[in-house]
Structures are given as structure tokens and as C-alpha cells.
Amino acid sequence: MKLLHLDSSILGGNSASRQLSAAIAGQLAEATPGLEAVYRDLAADPLSHLSGEHFAARQGAVPESPAMQKDIAASQTVLDEFLAADIVVIGAPMYNFGIPSQLKAWIDRVAVAGKTFRYTATGPEGLAGNKRVIIAISRGGFYGVGMPAAALEHVESYLRGVFGFLGVTDLEIVVAEGLGIGPDQRDKAMQGALQAVTKLRVPAQLRAA
Numbered sequence: 001m002k003l004l005h006l007d008s009s010i011l012g013g014n015s016a017s018r019q020l021s022a023a024i025a026g027q028l029a030e031a032t033p034g035l036e037a038v039y040r041d042l043a044a045d046p047l048s049h050l051s052g053e054h055f056a057a058r059q060g061a062v063p064e065s066p067a068m069q070k071d072i073a074a075s076q077t078v079l080d081e082f083l084a085a086d087i088v089v090i091g092a093p094m095y096n097f098g099i100p101s102q103l104k105a106w107i108d109r110v111a112v113a114g115k116t117f118r119y120t121a122t123g124p125e126g127l128a129g130n131k132r133v134i135i136a137i138s139r140g141g142f143y144g145v146g147m148p149a150a151a152l153e154h155v156e157s158y159l160r161g162v163f164g165f166l167g168v169t170d171l172e173i174v175v176a177e178g179l180g181i182g183p184d185q186r187d188k189a190m191q192g193a194l195q196a197v198t199k200l201r202v203p204a205q206l207r208a209a
């Protein structure tokens with residue numbers, strides 16, 4: 001079984017989403033002998049923005065510059081990692097109401113027509129439905145149903161939309177929120193989220209299901 005673990009927070013050791021994604025990945029590793037884990041830090045080792053030249057190469061154009069050849073190789077690596085993974089764990093903080101641009105750059109590399117989705121006569125079809133995706137979201141404020149800022153929640157809704165588009169139906173989300181309110185709320189939210197992590201099913205339960 002293969003695990004792909006991604007982080008995208010820019011806050012290093014102070015990151016809440018990194019703490020949560022590490023707890024999820026650690027729990028899966030403990031419960032799964034022989035789990036093959038690949039870790040990718042999208043903040044420390046960022047992918048570049050998708051460019052016109054890159055997109056043209058996807059349509060068959062031959063990339064000329066060594067820089068573009070390197071960019072295409074990097075893209076192929078992250079796409080292969082995603083396609084190979086049985087489980088994907090993602091640390092996804094909220095920055096300016098959405099996901100970090102580093103995580104968006106990764107999505108731009110794995111949402112590839114003909115590889116992870118395709119267009120059919122009856123509409124788009126996801127091709128990456130054979131995986132379980134677990135997302136750890138951290139956010140400074142409150143965005144739950146009924147909260148004044150609920151309409152500004154573009155992390156969970158966006159990621160649910162993207163992975164749904166790619167065919168993923170096995171999607172779980174752990175949220176720690178209100179982290180910017182103060183230390184007490186931060187502790188409470190992190191304890192609650194870490195508790196929610198312990199409730200995630202482990203692969204043995206998945207196989208028995």
C-alpha cells in the first residue's frame with residue numbers, strides 16, 4: 001500500500017496543518033506494516049506555476065529549453081506519485097480564504113486530461129477514483145454552516161470539488177478552526193482535530209469493510 005503525504009503550509013514548525021497531517025500519516029504508518037510513504041513538502045520544494053509552454057508540451061509540443069524539460073520532468077514525477085498512491089494525506093491551511101498557491105500549483109500538475117480525468121459525450125469523468133484522500137484543514141477563523149464568514153470558505157469546498165472531479169469518492173476531512181482567536185481556542189481546536197484523527201479508519205478496517 002502506498003501513501004502520498006503532502007504539506008503546503010509556509011509556517012514550518014509552527015504549522016497546525018503540518019501537525020495534523022503528520023498525525024494522520026503516522027497513524028496510517030503504524031497500522032499498516034510495509035506502508036510505502038512518499039513525502040512532499042510543497043512549501044519547501046515548490047512547483048512553479050503552470051505556464052503556456054508547459055501546457056503546450058502536454059498537447060504534444062516538444063519543449064526546447066532545459067528549464068522547461070526540467071519543469072515537465074517535475075510534473076511527471078508528481079503526477080506519477082499521485083497516480084501510484086492508494087492513500088493521499090494533505091495538509092491544507094487556509095490562506096486568504098483559499099488554499100496556498102503551492103498546493104494549487106500541485107493540483108495544476110495532477111489535474112491532467114487523459115490521466116486523472118477525461119471528457120466524455122456525457123460530461124467529465126474522473127479517472128483517479130481508486131484512492132482514499134484525507135485532508136487536514138487549519139484556519140484562523142470560523143467558517144462552519146451559519147457562521148458570518150461561511151461564504152468565504154474556499155478550502156474544503158474547493159478541495160471536495162477538485163477531488164470529486166478527479167473521481168475520488170473516499171474523501172475525509174479533519175478541520176481545526178478558530179486558531180487565530182487565541183491560545184485557548186487554538187489548543188481546544190487542535191485537541192479536537194487530533195481526536196478526530198484517531199477516529200479515522202485504518203487500512204485494515206478499510207479492507208474488512
Ligand SMILES: Cc1cc2nc3c(=O)[nH]c(=O)nc-3n(C[C@H](O)[C@H](O)[C@H](O)COP(=O)(O)O)c2cc1C
Nearest residue numbers: 009011015016017093094095096097138139140141
Ligand atoms: C498568509 C496567511 C493568510 C491567512 N488567511 C486566512 C484567512 O483568510 N482566513 C482565516 O481564517 N485564517 C487565515 N490565516 C490563518 C491561518 O489559516 C491559520 O494560521 C492556520 O493555522 C494556518 O495553517 P498552518 O498553521 O498549517 O499554516 C492566514 C494565515 C496566513 C499566514
